[in-house]
Amino acid sequence: xxxxxxNNKSYQAQSSEVLDGSAGSINPDMDYxxxxxxxxxxxxxxHSFIEKWIFCQDAKVxxxxxxxxxxxxxxxxxxxxxxxxxxxxxxxxxxFMTAEHYYQFVTMHGMIMVVYFLTALFLGGFGNYLIPLxxxxxxxxxxxxxxxxxxMFFVAVAxxxxxxxxxxxxxxxxxTLYPPQTILEGTPGSGTGILLMLISLSLxxxxxxxxGLNYMITILQAxxxxxxxxxxxxxxxxxxxxxxxxxxxFPALLVSAIMMTLDKVLxxxxxxxxxxxxxxxxxxxxxxxxxxxxxxxxxxxxxxxIVALPAxxxxxxxxxxxxxxxxxxxxMMVWAIVGIGGLSFFVWAHHMYVSGMNPxxxxxxxxxxxxxxxxxAMKVYNWILTLWRGNIRINTVMLWCLxxxxxxxxxxxxxxxxxxxxxxxxxxxxxxxxxxxxMVMGIAPLMVIMGAVYHWFPLVAGKxxxxxxxxxxxxxxxxxxxxxxxxxxxxGFIGVPRRYFEMYDSPxxxxxxxxxxFISVAAFIVGAAQFILxxxxxxxxxxxxxxxxxxxxxxxxxxxxxxxxxxxGNFGERLPVVHRWPYDFSVPGAKxxxxxxxxxxxxxxxxxxxxx
Amino acid sequence: MSEQKIDGFELKPGFKGMASDTGSDxxxxxxxxxxxxxxxxxxxxxxxxxxxFLISYMKGRGxxxxxxxxxxxxxxxxxxxxxVPLLLIAIMTFVLxxxxxxxxxxxxxxxxxxxxxxxxxxxxxxxxxxxxxxxQVFEWSKLIHEGVRxxxxxxxxxxxxxxxxxxxxxxxxxxxIGVIFLFIYTYKVFAxxxxxxxxxxxxxxxxxxxxxxxxxLYWHFVDLVWVFIFAFFYLW
Numbered sequence: 001x002x003x004x005x006x007n008n009k010s011y012q013a014q015s016s017e018v019l020d021g022s023a024g025s026i027n028p029d030m031d032y033x034x035x036x037x038x039x040x041x042x043x044x045x046x047h048s049f050i051e052k053w054i055f056c057q058d059a060k061v062x063x064x065x066x067x068x069x070x071x072x073x074x075x076x077x078x079x080x081x082x083x084x085x086x087x088x089x090x091x092x093x094x095x096f097m098t099a100e101h102y103y104q105f106v107t108m109h110g111m112i113m114v115v116y117f118l119t120a121l122f123l124g125g126f127g128n129y130l131i132p133l134x135x136x137x138x139x140x141x142x143x144x145x146x147x148x149x150x151x152m153f154f155v156a157v158a159x160x161x162x163x164x165x166x167x168x169x170x171x172x173x174x175x176t177l178y179p180p181q182t183i184l185e186g187t188p189g190s191g192t193g194i195l196l197m198l199i200s201l202s203l204x205x206x207x208x209x210x211x212g213l214n215y216m217i218t219i220l221q222a223x224x225x226x227x228x229x230x231x232x233x234x235x236x237x238x239x240x241x242x243x244x245x246x247x248x249x250f251p252a253l254l255v256s257a258i259m260m261t262l263d264k265v266l267x268x269x270x271x272x273x274x275x276x277x278x279x280x281x282x283x284x285x286x287x288x289x290x291x292x293x294x295x296x297x298x299x300x301x302x303x304x305x306i307v308a309l310p311a312x313x314x315x316x317x318x319x320x321x322x323x324x325x326x327x328x329x330x331x332m333m334v335w336a337i338v339g340i341g342g343l344s345f346f347v348w349a350h351h352m353y354v355s356g357m358n359p360x361x362x363x364x365x366x367x368x369x370x371x372x373x374x375x376x377a378m379k380v381y382n383w384i385l386t387l388w389r390g391n392i393r394i395n396t397v398m399l400w401c402l403x404x405x406x407x408x409x410x411x412x413x414x415x416x417x418x419x420x421x422x423x424x425x426x427x428x429x430x431x432x433x434x435x436x437x438x439m440v441m442g443i444a445p446l447m448v449i450m451g452a453v454y455h456w457f458p459l460v461a462g463k464x465x466x467x468x469x470x471x472x473x474x475x476x477x478x479x480x481x482x483x484x485x486x487x488x489x490x491x492g493f494i495g496v497p498r499r500y501f502e503m504y505d506s507p508x509x510x511x512x513x514x515x516x517x518f519i520s521v522a523a524f525i526v527g528a529a530q531f532i533l534x535x536x537x538x539x540x541x542x543x544x545x546x547x548x549x550x551x552x553x554x555x556x557x558x559x560x561x562x563x564x565x566x567x568x569g570n571f572g573e574r575l576p577v578v579h580r581w582p583y584d585f586s587v588p589g590a591k592x593x594x595x596x597x598x599x600x601x602x603x604x605x606x607x608x609x610x611x612x
Numbered sequence: 613m614s615e616q617k618i619d620g621f622e623l624k625p626g627f628k629g630m631a632s633d634t635g636s637d638x639x640x641x642x643x644x645x646x647x648x649x650x651x652x653x654x655x656x657x658x659x660x661x662x663x664x665f666l667i668s669y670m671k672g673r674g675x676x677x678x679x680x681x682x683x684x685x686x687x688x689x690x691x692x693x694x695x696v697p698l699l700l701i702a703i704m705t706f707v708l709x710x711x712x713x714x715x716x717x718x719x720x721x722x723x724x725x726x727x728x729x730x731x732x733x734x735x736x737x738x739x740x741x742x743x744x745x746x747x748q749v750f751e752w753s754k755l756i757h758e759g760v761r762x763x764x765x766x767x768x769x770x771x772x773x774x775x776x777x778x779x780x781x782x783x784x785x786x787x788x789i790g791v792i793f794l795f796i797y798t799y800k801v802f803a804x805x806x807x808x809x810x811x812x813x814x815x816x817x818x819x820x821x822x823x824x825x826x827x828x829l830y831w832h833f834v835d836l837v838w839v840f841i842f843a844f845f846y847l848w
Contacts, residue, residue: 034620037638044816141646144815209657213650220640221649228637247653251660255668258778267763268774270672283763286676286771291668298664578637 031600033226033577041138041222043569055151057143058568059214062150063129064460069150070120073157077112078527080105089520091502099501100188103172106499107189108164110175111197114303115204116157118445122310123208123246124153126452127215127239129460133558134236136224136576138569140214149214152207156200163189163196171197174499176296179271179289183264184282195264198257205254208246215243224557226578230334231597231612233556233582234327237334238313241341242306248345249302256295263287293355297348304441305344309337311448312379315404317582318451319383321554322398323390324593326583326610328382336375336382343372353421354428362421369419373412380409391586391593396470397552400451403478404444411440414489429499432492435485443481450474453533458547459558462565463540473532480526487515553594556582560598581612618642651826655833662837665782666844669775673848681767686755687846701846704747705838708787711740712835719828722801722821730824731801737831738794741787748784752777776845783841786834793827 046052056062084105087094128146132139140146163170172188173181181187183194219232219240259270263284271292272284312333320327327333349357349365383405392398414436418424427433450473457465496508503509550559562572576598584595589607601609623642624632633642641649673680688695718733755776762777764770800806800819809818 034637037618037621037642042817142650142815144817209654212657213654216653217646217650221644221646223638226637228635229640230635231637247657248660251657252664255661255664258782259668262762262774262778266774268778269763269770270668270774274677286678286769288671288675291671295664295668 030605031579031602033579036225036575038222041141043138044143045568055147057139057147059128059132059140059143059146060460060566060568060570062140062146063125063127065150066120066124066128066153067126069154069157070117070125073112073160074117074121076161077109077117078530080109080112082524082527084109085520085523087501089517089523100169100172102501103174103499104170104188104193107172107175108160108170112160113442114175114307115201116160118307118441119208119246119303120153121449122307122445123215123239123242124150124211126235126310126314127243128211129456130235130558131215131218131239132222133561133566133570134233134556135219135222136227136557136571136578137218137222138571138575141217141222142214145210146214149207149211152203152210156203156207159196159200159203163193163200166192166196168193176293176300177260178296179260179263179287179292180273180275180284183260183272184275184277195261198261198264201257202254202261205250205257208250212243212247215239216247224575224578230331231578231581234313234316234330234333234337235310235556236313237337238310238316241337242309245302245309245341245344246306249299249306251299252295253299256292256299259295260292290352290355293352294349297351298345300351301348302341302344304437305340307441307445309341311404311445312337314452315401315448316379316383316386317556318397318448318455319386319401320583320585321455321552322395322401323387323392324585325386325390326581326585328385328388329378330581330583330612332378333382336379339375340372343368343375347372350419350424353424359421366419366421370416373416373419376412380405380412395454396465396467396474397451397455399471399474399478400447400454403474404447404451407439407447407478407481408444411436411438411444415440426495427492429497430492431488431496431498434498435488435492438488439485443485447478450477450533455552456558457537457540458551458564460565461541462547463544464547464551465540465544466536469532469536469539473529473536476529476532477526480522480529483522484519484526487519491515553592554582555580555584555594555596557597560596580609584609645820645822645826647826648822648829651829655829658833662782662840665779666840669779669844672771672775673769676769676771678769680769681765681772683846683848686758686760686767686772698846700747700751701842704744704751705842707740707747708744708835708838711737711744712832714740715828715831719825722806722824725807725821727801727804727807730821731798734794734801734824735798738791738798741791741794741831745784745787745791748780748787752780779841779845783834783837786837790827790831790834794831797824797827 044057046056046058051057053061056065083094083097084102087097087102128140131137160170168189168191170189171177171182171194173190173194177194177197183190187194189197219236223232259268262268263270263272267283269284269287271289272282272287273289274285275282316327316333346368347365349361350369353362353365383401414432418427418433418436454465454470457463491512494508494511496503496512503512547564549564552559557576557578558566560576561567561570577600578597579600580595580597582597584590586593587595587604587607587609590604590609595604595607595609621636621642622632623629634640636642684697685695687701688697689699690696691699714733714736718730718737721729721733755773759766760773760776762774765773801824803810806819806821806823811818
């Protein structure tokens with residue numbers, strides 16, 4: 001392989017035939033960009049403290065509000081996981097905890113982390129903050145609806161948290177809420193707890209729909225001049241596709257929540273079969289519990305990608321910026337995101353292999369599941385090829401990205417095991433499953449969130465986070481997460497079932513004691529390490545070094561605002577005009593190693609920029 | 613919108629046009645108002661909600677152990693002692709479809725800036741929607757009077773009442789929301805808010821007659837959903 005840059009593959013920036021949108025009318029001026037076709041957005045500026053910081057219509061403030069609320073629920077989820085690990089590793093210290101408490105903690109930890117933490121953080125937090133900035137819009141297209149979206153989410157979180165304090169406590173049915181046991185007496189929280197959970201989920205769906213419409217229309221209909229879909233940062237592509245998935249998947253959750261609420265409150269039997277309890281036939285009869293599983297997983301599987309796709313997009317941008325190289329195979333990356341999104345609607349029943357389904361049905365879903373590995377693997381290769389011979393800066397952001405790739409590949413490979421029916425059946429409901437999904441959709445997206453926080457904090461707050469603390473945070477989290485989840489694969493292989501309060505007198509009791517203690521200690525340390533970030537943020541806000549504009553020398557539009565942090569309206573007097581994709585790093589012949597998206601072709605006429 | 617001119621952009625028909633619009637900058641749906649695009653996407657999402665309801669209904673009806681009630685008997689009205697099946701539903705459907713027609717006319721007169729006609733037609737649509745909801749209330753109370761409950765009924769499978777009240781209730785909720793907005797828009801049109809560019813009460817945004825069309829999209833969608841509910845509940 002030669003070190004020479006292949007000149008035939010590069011493109012001399014001379015004409016702008018991709019810009020005019022209609023073939024046959026090539027404008028001879030190379031810097032020509034079509035005039036604006038949408039009028040200036042009518043923005044309502046805040047007049048009071050309440051309008052500016054509480055009921056705010058600025059997408060950036062809403063993004064931060066979403067972020068803080070989601071982080072708060074995430075910390076609650078973290079504390080619940082500590083309590084679970086305390087019981088599993090050191091039951092003698094957890095005397096205050098009954099089996100009912102444990103089930104409730106498992107349930108709430110799962111639901112909080114998947115829906116109220118990761119989904120809200122990626123789409124509500126990063127989506128709100130980054131979409132208008134990255135596509136060059138002044139704000140989201142419907143700022144008022146956007147504000148309602150956050151407050152609906154806030155109420156959903158409040159209702160969820162309220163369920164901790166009602167008689168009977170929160171629901172303990174497992175985050176999948178499978179009927180019939182979810183709403184039957186004997187399950188913890190089968191009274192008010194489950195009702196509040198279902199109401200909270202419905203509110204979340206309504207609130208998310210308001211936000212999702214904003215994200216989609218802003219990306220489709222409010223891009224700045226020159227910003228074609230294929231010039232958008234992959235972050236925007238990831239969030240966009242995840243939003244499309246959410247708009248089509250959340251309806252199934254809403255419907256199942258409504259039906260289960262009616263089963264609970266009005267004694268309907270949508271999901272309830274005939275049930276004998278202590279020799280007595282209950283009021284219920286004739287419903288189908290499997291119907292709930294289908295509805296739930298028609299939401300539940302796309303939900304995995306609602307969390308994963310924004311992470312894919314964000315990590316692509318971070319890797320490209322911090323390796324000073326264009327993202328390898330941009331178009332392939334876009335199509336992989338879209339392809340994964342499309343396929344994710346045809347795999348849901350792989351969560352139901354043990355529900356007694358027809359083997360041919362399982363065969364179909366195993367096939368579609370394994371097909372998803374193709375675009376996913378393409379993305380992993382592209383990340384590695386982006387790094388290959390890049391000018392890699394090993395800073396905190398890059399460390400998180402590398403950590404993401406490793407954990408994601410790890411979790412992806414165990415996914416291949418579980419996607420096959422014959423392998424899944426013995427592994428089903430063991431700690432192998434726990435290890436798999438925590439690696440692939442817990443730790444991996446979390447690594448991206450952390451990298452994104454270190455990357456975009458200078459933009460949001462105008463100050464640089466401490467690198468030293470960041471590296472401590474990373475190494476403890478990375479090594480600690482492996483200490484937690486690697487042994488869990490082994491626990492799964494020897495057959496330890498998940499969601500069990502204790503192992504009683506089973507042979508697991510003795511053989512896994514040491515390992516469970518080890519995992520628990522690691523979990524305590526990793527959880528505590530997250531507060532390094534909280535400390536880092538507080539310290540930086542107080543005494544941190546002021547960030548220059550565009551500290552990472554990135555190309556995308558969010559770094560080219562009129563002020564840092566950006567003000568309401570983002571770009572000052574004039575919106576930016578885009579001439580290229582955001583990945584022109586280390587272009588041969590260019591003055592700097594980065595060419596901002598706003599740089600006109602004539603300014604870089606003698607360089608070998610790629611045609612985008 | 614075929615005559616619409618986009619500066620520096622040639623709008624082409626067919627698949628080629630779609631590809632060129634998609635590949636262009638700024639907007640994907642050329643000349644389409646933000647609110648209109650939003651409503652279309654919301655309706656797509658809402659379609660999934662109703663699809664989930666109706667698919668659950670099919671699954672539930674298909675797997676009950678008790679026979680499903682004979683719908684042409686349950687839903688019939690007695691006129692002079694003779695049972696007429698589907699009489700009420702026929703009237704309800706007629707009213708709702710008619711209100712779709714008045715809605716479409718309101719959109720037309722709105723774009724023609726014919727404020728009076730537009731306002732009266734929106735009001736007519738609202739009254740049509742209200743009549744529909746009223747007849748639904750009548751139908752519900754009649755069924756409840758005959759002993760149909762969400763958790764059981766004297767005619768057959770308990771799921772009949774469950775699905776019926778849930779799905780028609782959810783649809784009726786949609787109609788009611790639409791009626792509320794229709795009344796608000798009636799006021800806005802008659803008060804001339806779209807001419808004076810008065811800012812909205814909550815959103816602080818200036819309005820335009822395109823809002824009538826956006827509400828129209830919603831109204832037609834609610835009608836379309838009713839056609840499916842009609843087919844699945846009353847004809848099956």
